[in-house]
Amino acid sequence: GENVEQHPSTLSVQEGDSAVIKCTYSDSASNYFPWYKQELGKRPQLIIDIRSNVGEKKDQRIAVTLNKTAKHFSLHITETQPEDSAVYFCASFRSGNTGKLIFGQGTTLQVKP
């Protein structure tokens, strides 16, 4: 079945450094790739997304890149801050799939001050 692999499971960086989280998906027909951020005890919230007709998208300090040929996409956070500490989930979606997002297992990011 459809699957999304996410790496690493945990990531620790110093404040100001960059962080990169990578995901690989199995369904070549997937055409939408969101990233969610979940702070401890809170709900996941959409922070950025990309569609399959775009290779890169940026929003201030965060960016997402997509390589359709290799079926992988990545989240890049630059100039990390302590408030970036959270669990990040990637997901993939295929139109016509009755709205089911396939989530990765999550990455716990810790930004040390």
Place this chain on the structure above:
Amino acid sequence: SQTIHQWPATLVQPVGSPLSLECTVEGTSNPNLYWYRQAAGRGLQLLFYSVGIGQISSEVPQNLSASRPQDRQFILSSKKLLLSDSGFYLCAWSTTSQGEKLFFGSGTQLSVL
């Protein structure tokens, strides 16, 4: 604007007791509705989703059930809770036109003792 309400926020239940978690969405009609579970430190597991009243799809066989008695109401139930049912339960909704964009409720932390 659309809002999603989920309650209760926390719940402590003995093994073998029943469960009822409720979720309602405001500001939209005919949403897709979802129940996810998140075990401690784990990813998002899709339990049930619904594309309309009375239409429930189950993703994982278990002792939980879901119902959608009204267009914007989604209920998660169990007749007899197990220890393994403990976790963080999240309700979510998406529009049928943009099924890929999920909006999560604030979650219910369930502890089965």
